[in-house]
Amino acid sequence: METIMLVDDEPEILQLLRMYFGGEGYRLLTAENGREALEALEREKVDLIVLDVMMPVMNGIETCAKLRERHNMPVIMLSAKGQDDDKIAGLGIGADDYVVKPFNPLEVVARVRSQLRRYNRLGANTAAESGCGGIAVDGLTIDTDNRRVTVEGGEVHLTPREFAILELLARTPGHVFSTEQIYDRVWNEPFMESSNTIMVHVRKIREKIERDAKKPRYIQTVWGVGYKFRGNEQ
Incomplete structure (x- = not known):
């Protein structure tokens, strides 16, 4: 219950x-x-x-x-x-x-x-969908089995939607997702054209996982298009 x-x-x-x-x-x-x-x-x-x-x-x-x-x-x-x-x-x-x-x-x-x-679906299905229990890139570890994120050994606490956005981007490094695609997959609701909800969530994720949120290593902005996960690119 x-x-x-x-x-x-x-x-x-x-x-x-x-x-x-x-x-x-x-x-x-x-x-x-x-x-x-x-x-x-x-x-x-x-x-x-x-x-x-x-x-x-x-x-x-x-x-x-x-x-x-x-x-x-x-x-x-x-x-x-x-x-x-x-x-x-x-x-x-x-x-x-x-x-x-x-x-x-x-x-x-x-x-x-x-x-x-x-929330329950993300927790239960993440490992099955990915075929693995986690993602590790340049000091960032995403434990998809237990829904935990650590940065250089220290745990950071993400909301369910923040975790879902980070996981979505991190699974396909280099792939650019538009804000509409992110909203579609994470919210599973029609996208509101005037909404800047994705921008707010990405900003909060960066504040938690980046050394410097103004110079992000992980989540990159592709101006006029959306966001991508940088991965190990330099």
Whole structure:
């Protein structure tokens, strides 16, 4: 049974989500602020978090940034803010999806199912699809069996989508993927032409795996086209 943590300071929202998730077969945990959520993560195994942005004590942005230091389960942000900049901020600190309030509870349930399917599929099928358990290039090691990434011996923590993007590029060094192709394969949803989601995710990956994110060794930008994995090229 998969465990979902619902984090929101509005009792009505928690009650509404509990009602809709009740018949889905998930184990549910709740927290009223980010600090409670982080404390619960020390005690409980959680498979996905639905996290409100505007909360007292510790808001959703701070909470997501903090939990990403140690955890890589999918995170879906909830917020009354619908501006693109707010969405980019949420995705940029490690969220995997973003739902604007007021929301349709059935949409939240559907997004949870989708995120869990993708996360479980990436974990289970990576080794089978590749025929090997990992990728190692110039100090960077991608353990596809255990979904771990190390750089020069030190482990770095990527979100599920960051890991999926890095793995996609690293499997075919030198091959250029357009932003639309990356979105297609990782999000499995229609690409939004105005979206700069891929750029934000690539920037976050570089910040975690590169010595100097402004002079990347691994993920190269091909201007006007997309991105490629440099591999051992000089």
